[in-house]
Amino acid sequence: MDLIHSAIPHRAPFLFVDKILERNEKEIHAEWTVRADAPFFEGHYPAHPIVPGVLLCESVFQAGAILCSHDARDRVPEGSVPVLTKIGDARFKHVVRPGETLAIHVTLDDRIGAARFMTGRVQSGGRTVLRVSFVVALAPLADHEALDSEHGGAHPKVTSG
Numbered sequence: 001m002d003l004i005h006s007a008i009p010h011r012a013p014f015l016f017v018d019k020i021l022e023r024n025e026k027e028i029h030a031e032w033t034v035r036a037d038a039p040f041f042e043g044h045y046p047a048h049p050i051v052p053g054v055l056l057c058e059s060v061f062q063a064g065a066i067l068c069s070h071d072a073r074d075r076v077p078e079g080s081v082p083v084l085t086k087i088g089d090a091r092f093k094h095v096v097r098p099g100e101t102l103a104i105h106v107t108l109d110d111r112i113g114a115a116r117f118m119t120g121r122v123q124s125g126g127r128t129v130l131r132v133s134f135v136v137a138l139a140p141l142a143d144h145e146a147l148d149s150e151h152g153g154a155h156p157k158v159t160s161g
Contacts, residue, residue: 007069008062013039016059017104020066027107028067032059036098051096056130057087060120064106064136068116085115086135094129096122102129114138 003020005011021029034051041049061084068082096102103123110117115137122130 004066007066010062014058015062016055017062017066023067025108027105028063030059030063030066030104030106031101032104033101034096034098038098041098049098051098051100053090053092053130056092056096056102056122057090057132057134059102059104060106060122060130060132061134061136063104064108064116064118064120064134067106067108067118068136082136083139084134085137088133088135090130090132092130094124094127096124096129100124109133 001018004015004017010016016032017030018033019031021031023029038051040052040055044050044052065082101124104120105123106118106120108116108118115135117133117135119133120131121128
């Protein structure tokens with residue numbers, strides 16, 4: 001867990017990678033065991049709990065961030081923060097239930113400037129439950145702080161209509 005904590009800022013209850021199985025400069029294999037007492041099950045289909053798809057995606061994004069921390073070219077420089085800039089072609093194949101151990105595989109496909117193009121796959125019991133492509137880029141921390149100060153520490157709310 002120390003390797004994970006040193007690579008990304010995420011912590012419980014919003015940490016969805018438990019173990020790094022293998023990592024090199026182009027790919028990472030990780031695991032997440034979904035705890036039956038995870039707080040999101042209380043309100044997400046409580047009579048028939050399933051892991052929200054957005055959290056399956058987040059496990060892939062976190063593994064991707066850990067992958068990037070491995071290579072000096074991808075390390076986050078002082079004064080910047082990695083942000084998710086694009087999610088593409090997310091395909092959910094099977095539901096995930098409490099107690100399942102998920103195999104997470106992320107591949108770094110390309111680097112263009114500050115952008116990192118990646119693809120991820122999540123499997124449970126040998127079955128693919130998610131495939132997703134995504135892009136992460138570095139954003140200046142100053143922009144984030146300016147946004148916070150403009151809105152009293154809160155990001156503006158987006159409303160429809």
